[in-house]
Amino acid sequence: MGSAALFEAAKSIRDWSVNASRTASAPPATGADVFGKLVFNDKVQQERLPKPAYRALRATITRGEALDAATADAVASALKDWAVEHGATHYTHWFQPMTGITAEKHDSFLVPTGDGTALAEFRGKELIKGEPDASSFPSGGMRSTFEARGYTAWDPTSPPWLHMNGNSATLVIPTAFVSWTGEALDKKTPLLRSMEAVSRQAVRVLKLFGSTAERVFATCGPEQEYFLIDRNFYFARPDLINAGRTLFGAKPPKGQELEDQYFGSIPERVLQCMAETELELFKVGVPVKTRHNEVAPSQYEIAPVFENANLAVDHQMMTMETLQRIAPKYGLSCLLHEKPFAGVNGSGKHNNWSLSDEFGNNLLGPGDTPHENMQFLVFCAAVIRAVDKWQGVLRASIASAGNDHRLGANEAPPAILSIFLGEMLTDIFEQIEKGSAKSTKQGGTLDVGVSVLPKLPRDAGDRNRTSPFAFTGNKFEFRAVSSGQNISFPNTALNAAMAESLDSVATELEKATANGGDLKAAVGKLLTKIIKEHKRIVFNGNNYAAEWEKEAGKRKLLNLKNTVDALPQLVTKETLGLFDKYKILNEREMHARYEIFLENYNKTVNVEGQLMVLMANRYILPAALIYQKQVAESVAAVSKAGGRSASGKKLLSAYTKLVDQFKAQADALETLLEHSGGSAEKHAKYMRDKIVPAMAKLRDLGDQIEVETPHEIWPLPTYREMLFVK
Numbered sequence: 001m002g003s004a005a006l007f008e009a010a011k012s013i014r015d016w017s018v019n020a021s022r023t024a025s026a027p028p029a030t031g032a033d034v035f036g037k038l039v040f041n042d043k044v045q046q047e048r049l050p051k052p053a054y055r056a057l058r059a060t061i062t063r064g065e066a067l068d069a070a071t072a073d074a075v076a077s078a079l080k081d082w083a084v085e086h087g088a089t090h091y092t093h094w095f096q097p098m099t100g101i102t103a104e105k106h107d108s109f110l111v112p113t114g115d116g117t118a119l120a121e122f123r124g125k126e127l128i129k130g131e132p133d134a135s136s137f138p139s140g141g142m143r144s145t146f147e148a149r150g151y152t153a154w155d156p157t158s159p160p161w162l163h164m165n166g167n168s169a170t171l172v173i174p175t176a177f178v179s180w181t182g183e184a185l186d187k188k189t190p191l192l193r194s195m196e197a198v199s200r201q202a203v204r205v206l207k208l209f210g211s212t213a214e215r216v217f218a219t220c221g222p223e224q225e226y227f228l229i230d231r232n233f234y235f236a237r238p239d240l241i242n243a244g245r246t247l248f249g250a251k252p253p254k255g256q257e258l259e260d261q262y263f264g265s266i267p268e269r270v271l272q273c274m275a276e277t278e279l280e281l282f283k284v285g286v287p288v289k290t291r292h293n294e295v296a297p298s299q300y301e302i303a304p305v306f307e308n309a310n311l312a313v314d315h316q317m318m319t320m321e322t323l324q325r326i327a328p329k330y331g332l333s334c335l336l337h338e339k340p341f342a343g344v345n346g347s348g349k350h351n352n353w354s355l356s357d358e359f360g361n362n363l364l365g366p367g368d369t370p371h372e373n374m375q376f377l378v379f380c381a382a383v384i385r386a387v388d389k390w391q392g393v394l395r396a397s398i399a400s401a402g403n404d405h406r407l408g409a410n411e412a413p414p415a416i417l418s419i420f421l422g423e424m425l426t427d428i429f430e431q432i433e434k435g436s437a438k439s440t441k442q443g444g445t446l447d448v449g450v451s452v453l454p455k456l457p458r459d460a461g462d463r464n465r466t467s468p469f470a471f472t473g474n475k476f477e478f479r480a481v482s483s484g485q486n487i488s489f490p491n492t493a494l495n496a497a498m499a500e501s502l503d504s505v506a507t508e509l510e511k512a513t514a515n516g517g518d519l520k521a522a523v524g525k526l527l528t529k530i531i532k533e534h535k536r537i538v539f540n541g542n543n544y545a546a547e548w549e550k551e552a553g554k555r556k557l558l559n560l561k562n563t564v565d566a567l568p569q570l571v572t573k574e575t576l577g578l579f580d581k582y583k584i585l586n587e588r589e590m591h592a593r594y595e596i597f598l599e600n601y602n603k604t605v606n607v608e609g610q611l612m613v614l615m616a617n618r619y620i621l622p623a624a625l626i627y628q629k630q631v632a633e634s635v636a637a638v639s640k641a642g643g644r645s646a647s648g649k650k651l652l653s654a655y656t657k658l659v660d661q662f663k664a665q666a667d668a669l670e671t672l673l674e675h676s677g678g679s680a681e682k683h684a685k686y687m688r689d690k691i692v693p694a695m696a697k698l699r700d701l702g703d704q705i706e707v708e709t710p711h712e713i714w715p716l717p718t719y720r721e722m723l724f725v726k
C-alpha cells in the first residue's frame with residue numbers, strides 16, 4: 001500500500017511535469033495587474049459611492065464613527081452593482097466562529113418580482129446584519145440561558161471581496177458574530193474591541209509627547225509556515241485526513257534532514273503552486289510578499305506585508321484557506337498542523353506586531369532623534385511590562401493540543417514567555433536602570449536617565465530564533481503562535497495587555513507632568529521603575545537550553561507546559577478583570593472561551609486516540625501479522641529442510657513480542673478512551689494524564705514495528721516518502 005501511494009505520487013509528479021511543459025508558454029499574470037481586482041477597496045468605493053456616503057464610510061473606517069442607515073443603503077447598492085458586474089450571484093456574511101475556522105452562509109441577490117422574473121437586490125439592512133443559524137456554532141454555554149439567535153454584523157473596516165470559484169462568484173462580506181444580547185460569539189468582535197482599547201490608551205501617551213494623533217492601530221504581519229506533500233500520500237493516511245498530523249510514523253534516518261533545505265531552491269511543482277496561491281491572494285487584496293523553504297523538508301513559509309491587525313487577521317484566514325484550496329490543483333496537500341511529523345520541525349506562525357498612529361508612524365520604531373527615542377522607549381517599556389504582567393493570558397492565547405507538540409520541543413520557543421531585546425536595547429535599559437541610581441546621588445537630575453541614550457540605529461536586531469517574543473528592529477515578533485490557529489486571539493490578548501500597560505504608563509506620566517512637571521524627568525523615573533520591576537522577562541540567551549528553564553524558575557516566570565495548565569489563565573481574577581475593564585470580553589464571554597478551548601482540546605485528543613486504535617487494529621496489526629507469518633513459515637521451512645535458522649528464530653521471537661505488546665497497548669488505549677463524565681476541565685486533565693501518554697506509548701511500539709517490517713507490506717506512506725518525494 002505504501003508502495004502503491006508512492007507509485008501514484010511518482011505518476012502524478014511525472015504527469016504534472018509533462019502538462020507543465022505543455023502549458024509553459026502562457027504568460028504569467030503579474031501581481032500589479034491583478035492586485036485588489038476583486039476587492040471593494042478604497043479606490044472602488046471612491047469611484048462608485050456618492051460623495052457623502054463615501055465620506056461617511058471613511059469616517060467609520062478611520063475614526064470608528066457609527067454608520068447611519070442611509071449610508072448603509074448607498075454602500076449596499078453600489079456594492080451589489082459592483083459585485084453583479086463581476087458575475088456575482090450570491091453574497092455571504094463571512095465570520096470567524098470560536099471553532100477557529102471561518103463560516104459562511106450564501107444568499108442569492110435575486111428577489112422574484114411576481115411576474116416570473118427576478119431582480120438583483122441588496123439593501124443596507126442585508127449588508128449590515130445577517131442571521132445565520134447560530135445554534136450549530138459553539139457558544140461555550142453562553143446561549144443556553146439566552147435565545148439561540150446570533151447575528152452577523154458587517155465590519156466596515158475590512159473591505160468586501162469576491163470569491164471566484166469555477167463557474168460562480170460570491171460577494172464575501174466580513175462580519176462579526178454576536179448573540180442578540182451583543183455578546184461576542186466569534187473571534188473578530190473581541191479583536192476589534194481590543195484595538196479600540198489599545199488605541200485609546202496609546203493616544204493618551206502620544207499626547208504627552210506632543211502628538212495630535214487621535215487613533216492608533218495595532219499592526220500585524222503574520223508569517224505562515226506550512227507543509228506541502230503529495231496528495232496521494234495524504235489520502236493514504238487516515239491520520240492526516242482526520243487529525244491533520246501523523247499519529248504513527250518512524251523518523252527518517254538521521255542526516256536526511258539536511259539544513260540546506262532552509263532557503264534552498266524550491267521544487268518546480270511547489271513553486272508553481274505557490275505562485276498561483278499568491279496570485280489568488282493578490283486578487284483579493286492580500287499583500288503577500290515573501291516565500292521560502294523552511295527548515296524541515298517539504299516545509300515552506302509565506303508572509304505578507306503588515307497591515308492593521310483586523311485586516312491582517314482576515315487576510316491570514318484567507319491565506320490559510322487559499323493555501324489549502326490551491327494545493328490540490330497541483331496534486332499537493334497543504335498541512336497547517338503545528339506538528340504533522342514527529343521528530344521533524346513543526347510549523348508556527350510568527351506574529352509580527354506593533355502599533356502605528358493614524359499618520360502611519362510606527363510607535364516601536366526607534367527613530368533618529370532623542371525625542372523620538374524617548375517616546376519609543378516608553379512604548380517599548382510598556383511592552384516589557386505588558387508581557388511580564390500578562391504572561392499567563394498570552395501563553396493561554398496560543399494553547400492548543402497541536403501546539404503542545406511544538407512548544408518546548410527544542411525547535412520551537414519554550415512554553416515559558418520571555419522577551420528577546422537584543423544587545424543594544426538591553427544595554428540601554430541597563431543604563432537607564434543604573435542611570436537613575438546615579439542621578440539620585442547627584443540630587444535628582446533624573447535627566448541623566450534619558451540623555452545618556454545613544455542614537456538608536458534603525459535595525460537594532462541581531463537575531464535569536466529561540467525566543468518566543470523577540471524585538472526585531474521595529475516590531476515585536478510573537479513566535480510561539482501556532483501554524484493552524486486563527487491569530488485573532490493572540491493579538492487580542494496582546495492588545496489587551498498593552499492597553500493596560502499604556503494606561504498605567506499614561507496615568508503615571510500625566511500625574512507627574514500635570515503641574516508643569518518635567519516630562520523627561522518623569523519618563524526617566526518611569527522607565528527605571530518598569531525595568532526594575534519587569535526585567536525578569538528579558539532573556540537574550542538560548543531558550544532551548546535546559547538551564548533557561550531553571551533560571552526562569554528562579555525568576556518566577558510562569559512555565560505552563562501544556563494546554564491544560566495554560567488555559568485556566570484565561571479565567572483568573574486578574575485576567576477576567578483585565579478583559580472586563582477594557583471592555584474586550586466580559587466574564588461570561590471569557591468563561592465561554594475557556595470552555596470552548598477545553599472542549600477543543602478534549603475533542604482533538606479523543607479523535608486522535610480513536611484514530612490510533614483504528615490504525616493499530618486495521619492497518620498496522622494486519623500487516624505485522626502477515627510478516628510474522630512469513631517469518632514463521634521461513635523458520636519452519638528451514639527447519640524442515642534440516643537447517644537451523646538462528647536469525648529467523650530470533651527475529652520471530654522479538655517481533656512476536658513487539659506485536660503482542662503493540663496489540664495490548666492498543667487495547668489499553670481503547671479502554672482508556674471509554675472514560676466520560678466530569679467537567680470539561682477534569683476531562684481535559686484525564687486526557688492529558690492518561691490518554692496522551694498511552695498514545696505516545698502505542699506510537700513508539702508502532703514505529704518500532706514499522707522499521708522491522710518490509711516496505712512492500714507496510715500499509716502507510718512513510719516519512720521518507722511523504723517528506724522527500726516531491
Ligand code: ADP
Nearest residue numbers: 219220221222303304305306352353354472475
Ligand atoms: P524578519 O526577517 O525580521 O522576520 P521581515 O521584514 O521579513 O522581518 O518581516 C516579517 C514580517 O513582519 C512581515 O510580514 C512584515 O510585514 C512584518 N512587519 C514589519 N514591520 C511591521 C510592523 N511595524 N508591524 C507589524 N508587522 C510588521
Ligand code: MG
Nearest residue numbers: 223350472477
Ligand atoms: Mg520573522
